[in-house]
Amino acid sequence: MAAERIDKVYEDAVASGLLPGVSVIAGDKSGNVLYRKSLGKSSLKDGKDAAFDESTVCAIASMSKLMTSVAVLRAVEEGKLDLDADARSLLPEMGQYGIITGFDAETKTPSYEPDSTPITLRMLLTHTSGHEYDWLSPFLGQWREARGEIPWSGPRVEDKSALPLIFKPGTRWAYGGGHDWAGKAVEVGTGQRLEEFMRSRFWEPLGIENDISFYPKENPNIKERLADFATLNEKGEPPAVDCPEFDILFGGTDCLGGAGVFSSASAYFKFLGAVFRRDPKLLTAASYEELFRPQLDADGEEALNAYVNSSPIHQQFLSRGIPPDVRKQWSFAGLVALSGKDGWFSKGSTFWAGVSSVTWWMDHEAGHFGTALCQVLPPMHPPVMALHTEFEKGVWEISTTRTQK
Incomplete structure (x- = not known):
C-alpha cells in the first residue's frame, strides 16, 4: 500500500538521523486529505523534546515566493x-x-x-x-x-x-x-507592510493567522512552536546535529517576500489548497489564470532550461529533482513541467521548494497537491528531497486508486 510505503520512507529517515523531524500533508481538489504524517522532534537542542507535528512552525524559505506572487496579483x-x-x-x-x-x-x-x-x-x-x-x-x-x-x-x-x-x-x-x-x-x-497585507487578505480569511508570520519570534504562541535547524555532516551524512549558528534570514528584518515566511505545515497546506482550488476569497478567476500560466517566451524557456542544467549546484537548487529530460517553464506560481512522469506528476504540474529542504507541488490534471516541511541542512539536500519525491509518488498512487474506485 502506498501509504505504508510513505510511512516507511520517513520513519527510516528519522530513525537514521537523516531527518530530526518532518510533517507532510497532501490533499485533493475536493478538499479531502489524501495523506498526512508527522514524526520526529522539532529540535535537537539539549533539554528540548517537543514533537515535530503539523503545528510546528518552520522557515519555509523560497516557498514564500508563491505567497508573494499571490499578494502581487491581489x-x-x-x-x-x-x-x-x-x-x-x-x-x-x-x-x-x-x-x-x-x-x-x-x-x-x-x-x-x-x-x-x-x-x-x-x-x-x-x-x-x-x-x-x-x-x-x-x-x-x-x-x-x-x-x-x-x-x-x-x-x-x-x-x-x-x-x-x-x-x-x-x-x-x-x-x-x-x-x-x-x-x-x-x-x-x-502602504502596508507585507505581513499586514497578507494577514488581512489571506491568512485571516483562511484562519491561519496564528500559525504563519514573517516575524515568528514576535508572536509568543508561534515562537514556542518554532523548529530549530539541524545539519548533517560535511559529507551530507546522518545523524543530524543541532545548528544554532544558522540564521536563514542572514540578518534580515524586512518582510522578505522571496524567502522570509515562517509557517506550520497545516497553515501552508490550507493556503496551498485554497490556491490549488482557486478559492475566490484570495483571487479572481482571471488572476488565477495569470498565476498558473507559463510566462516565458521561447527564448526565455530555452534560457531557463539551460540555466537549470548548467551545473550540478543549479540542478540541486532549481530542478527540484525533476529529471533533465522534462522540459520546464516558469509561472508566477513556480516551476511548470511541460511533460509528465507516469506515477509521479502530470503535464502542467507546478512545483517549488526551499533551502531548508521543504517543498510543495500541485498536480492540476490528476487533482492533488501537497507540502513537506522539515528544517535540515545542507540546503535542498538531495537525499532529503528524494524522500519528498517518494511522498509525491505515493500520493499519486493514493489519488489514482481513489479515482478508479
Missing part, C-alpha cells in the same frame, strides 16, 4: 500595482548599478554598463529582470567580496538585493531576488 486587482509598468519608480535602489560587464580580479574593480530598461513586476516574478542571487553567482560573489560584504546579508531588501544586474532586463533567465523586490513593491503600492 494588489493588482485592487488597482495598487501594475504588472507591466516600470517598477523602478517604486523601488529606486533596484538596478541602480546597471549591468555588471566585467571584474578586474587584480584591482577588485567591477565595470558596469548603465541600463534604464524598465523592470516590471512580471519580470521580477518570472526571474527575467536581470537579477541573480549573489550566493549562486561567482561573478556577484566576487563583487560582494570586493566590497567586504557577505552575500544576501543585511536587514533590508535593499541591502540584500540591490545588486548589479547580470543581463538586460527581459532578455534572459536567472534565479534571483525578484520576489523580495516584488514584496517591497506591494508595501509601497498599498
Whole structure:
C-alpha cells in the first residue's frame, strides 16, 4: 500500500538521523486529505523534546515566493500595482548599478554598463529582470567580496538585493531576488507592510493567522512552536546535529517576500489548497489564470532550461529533482513541467521548494497537491528531497486508486 510505503520512507529517515523531524500533508481538489504524517522532534537542542507535528512552525524559505506572487496579483486587482509598468519608480535602489560587464580580479574593480530598461513586476516574478542571487553567482560573489560584504546579508531588501544586474532586463533567465523586490513593491503600492497585507487578505480569511508570520519570534504562541535547524555532516551524512549558528534570514528584518515566511505545515497546506482550488476569497478567476500560466517566451524557456542544467549546484537548487529530460517553464506560481512522469506528476504540474529542504507541488490534471516541511541542512539536500519525491509518488498512487474506485 502506498501509504505504508510513505510511512516507511520517513520513519527510516528519522530513525537514521537523516531527518530530526518532518510533517507532510497532501490533499485533493475536493478538499479531502489524501495523506498526512508527522514524526520526529522539532529540535535537537539539549533539554528540548517537543514533537515535530503539523503545528510546528518552520522557515519555509523560497516557498514564500508563491505567497508573494499571490499578494502581487491581489494588489493588482485592487488597482495598487501594475504588472507591466516600470517598477523602478517604486523601488529606486533596484538596478541602480546597471549591468555588471566585467571584474578586474587584480584591482577588485567591477565595470558596469548603465541600463534604464524598465523592470516590471512580471519580470521580477518570472526571474527575467536581470537579477541573480549573489550566493549562486561567482561573478556577484566576487563583487560582494570586493566590497567586504557577505552575500544576501543585511536587514533590508535593499541591502540584500540591490545588486548589479547580470543581463538586460527581459532578455534572459536567472534565479534571483525578484520576489523580495516584488514584496517591497506591494508595501509601497498599498502602504502596508507585507505581513499586514497578507494577514488581512489571506491568512485571516483562511484562519491561519496564528500559525504563519514573517516575524515568528514576535508572536509568543508561534515562537514556542518554532523548529530549530539541524545539519548533517560535511559529507551530507546522518545523524543530524543541532545548528544554532544558522540564521536563514542572514540578518534580515524586512518582510522578505522571496524567502522570509515562517509557517506550520497545516497553515501552508490550507493556503496551498485554497490556491490549488482557486478559492475566490484570495483571487479572481482571471488572476488565477495569470498565476498558473507559463510566462516565458521561447527564448526565455530555452534560457531557463539551460540555466537549470548548467551545473550540478543549479540542478540541486532549481530542478527540484525533476529529471533533465522534462522540459520546464516558469509561472508566477513556480516551476511548470511541460511533460509528465507516469506515477509521479502530470503535464502542467507546478512545483517549488526551499533551502531548508521543504517543498510543495500541485498536480492540476490528476487533482492533488501537497507540502513537506522539515528544517535540515545542507540546503535542498538531495537525499532529503528524494524522500519528498517518494511522498509525491505515493500520493499519486493514493489519488489514482481513489479515482478508479
